[in-house]
Amino acid sequence: MAEALSFSLVAGEASGDLLAGLLLGGMRDKWPDMRSAGIGGPRMAAQGFEPWWPYEKLAVRGYVEVLRHYREIVGIRHQLRExxxxxxPSAFIGVDAPDFNLDLERDLKAQGIPAIHFVCPSIWAWRADRVEKIRQSVDHVLCIFPFETDLLAQHGIDATYVGHPLAKNIPDVPDRAAARTALGLPQDATVVALLPGSRSSEIEYLAHRFLQAAQRMAKQQPGLYFVLPAMPALRARIEAIAKDVGEVPNLLVLNGQSHAALAACDVTLIASGTATLEAALFKRPMVIAYNMNWLSWQIMRRKKLQPWVGLPNILCQDFVVPELLQDAATPDALAHEVLQWLANPAAAAAVQQRFATLHDTLRRDTPALAAHAIEKVLAR
Structure with missing residues (x-):
C-alpha cells in the first residue's frame, strides 16, 4: 500500500488560517489519509492539521514591528526548515505570509521538495521587484484573483486561478436577521461593525481611533449599535483600550465572529487587509482605514504601485469605498465617512451591486481546483 501523503503548511495570520482550513478540506476530500503539520490555527486544526507553532507567532505587520520580533521569527523559520x-513532506504549501514563506520555499525547493504558494503576493499593488524571488522560490502559485495567472506567466511562473475560497462560502445574500438574532441585536437597529484588525500591532494603532470614532457617531446619531469582533488572544487588550477611551453606547465586543458581525451590520469601519474583501463579499458598505508606525508607513508608501490600498477598490479599479490612511484616519474623519453611508441609501445600494458583480467573478470551487493543481505538481 502506498504511503499516505504528508503536507507542511504555514499560515501567518487569522485570514491565512481561514484560507488554509478551506484548502485542507478540499485536499482531505482528495486524499483522506493525508497528514498535515506546520504553523497554523484552529481552522486548520479542525481539518486534522498538527500546529507545531501557532500562527500568532508570525502575525506582525510593518517593517519596524517585524524588526522587534525578527530574532524569534527567524528562529522559528530555521527550526521548521531543519x-x-x-x-x-510530499509538498510544502505556504499560505500568504510571503515575507516568511518565500525564503523557506526557496530553500525547500532547492532540496527537491515541491513548493506551492497559496495567494499570489500582491506584486500588482506594490513591491513588483518581488516577482523574481517568487520565480526562484516556488513550483506553482495558487491565485485567488483572475488576472494574476497571466501576470505570473509573463515571468515564467506556473500558476492556477482557483478563485477566492470565501466567495463560495459566503452567501450571495447574507442573512442579516439571523446574524442579529445570534448576536442579540435588535432587528430594527442600525448596526456599525468595527474591525480594527487581527494583529496586536493593528489593535495598538487602530482600536483607539475606531472606538473614538464610534463615540462621535453615537453622539451625532443616537441609537446606533456597535459590534467589535476580537480575536480571543487580543480581547483583553481591546477591552482595556475601550475602558481607556470611555463609554461607547451599545458596544458589543465579540469573541471572534467577524462574519456574524459583517452579516449583521449596515456598514463597517474596517482595517485595510483581507477582511475588506470579506466585507465586500458580504455586500457591506465600508470605510477602510489604516495607521502604522511612521517609519514603516514611509517605507511602504514608496513601494505602492496603485492609488488604492483596499482590496475592494483595487479589484474594482476605482475608489468605490473611502480609504483613510495614516494621518487622515482621525476619529472625526472616520465617523464622518461612516455616517455618510448611513445618510445615503442610494450610494450604499450602488456599492452593494458592485460587490455582487465582484462576488460572481471570484466564486469558484476553490478547494477542489486547488487540490487538483497540487496533484499535478506532485505528478511531475
Whole structure:
C-alpha cells in the first residue's frame, strides 16, 4: 500500500488560517489519509492539521514591528526548515505570509521538495521587484484573483486561478436577521461593525481611533449599535483600550465572529487587509482605514504601485469605498465617512451591486481546483 501523503503548511495570520482550513478540506476530500503539520490555527486544526507553532507567532505587520520580533521569527523559520529537510513532506504549501514563506520555499525547493504558494503576493499593488524571488522560490502559485495567472506567466511562473475560497462560502445574500438574532441585536437597529484588525500591532494603532470614532457617531446619531469582533488572544487588550477611551453606547465586543458581525451590520469601519474583501463579499458598505508606525508607513508608501490600498477598490479599479490612511484616519474623519453611508441609501445600494458583480467573478470551487493543481505538481 502506498504511503499516505504528508503536507507542511504555514499560515501567518487569522485570514491565512481561514484560507488554509478551506484548502485542507478540499485536499482531505482528495486524499483522506493525508497528514498535515506546520504553523497554523484552529481552522486548520479542525481539518486534522498538527500546529507545531501557532500562527500568532508570525502575525506582525510593518517593517519596524517585524524588526522587534525578527530574532524569534527567524528562529522559528530555521527550526521548521531543519525539521522539514530531515523529514521531507510530499509538498510544502505556504499560505500568504510571503515575507516568511518565500525564503523557506526557496530553500525547500532547492532540496527537491515541491513548493506551492497559496495567494499570489500582491506584486500588482506594490513591491513588483518581488516577482523574481517568487520565480526562484516556488513550483506553482495558487491565485485567488483572475488576472494574476497571466501576470505570473509573463515571468515564467506556473500558476492556477482557483478563485477566492470565501466567495463560495459566503452567501450571495447574507442573512442579516439571523446574524442579529445570534448576536442579540435588535432587528430594527442600525448596526456599525468595527474591525480594527487581527494583529496586536493593528489593535495598538487602530482600536483607539475606531472606538473614538464610534463615540462621535453615537453622539451625532443616537441609537446606533456597535459590534467589535476580537480575536480571543487580543480581547483583553481591546477591552482595556475601550475602558481607556470611555463609554461607547451599545458596544458589543465579540469573541471572534467577524462574519456574524459583517452579516449583521449596515456598514463597517474596517482595517485595510483581507477582511475588506470579506466585507465586500458580504455586500457591506465600508470605510477602510489604516495607521502604522511612521517609519514603516514611509517605507511602504514608496513601494505602492496603485492609488488604492483596499482590496475592494483595487479589484474594482476605482475608489468605490473611502480609504483613510495614516494621518487622515482621525476619529472625526472616520465617523464622518461612516455616517455618510448611513445618510445615503442610494450610494450604499450602488456599492452593494458592485460587490455582487465582484462576488460572481471570484466564486469558484476553490478547494477542489486547488487540490487538483497540487496533484499535478506532485505528478511531475
Amino acid at each position: 525539521r522539514l529537510l530531515a523529514n521531507p
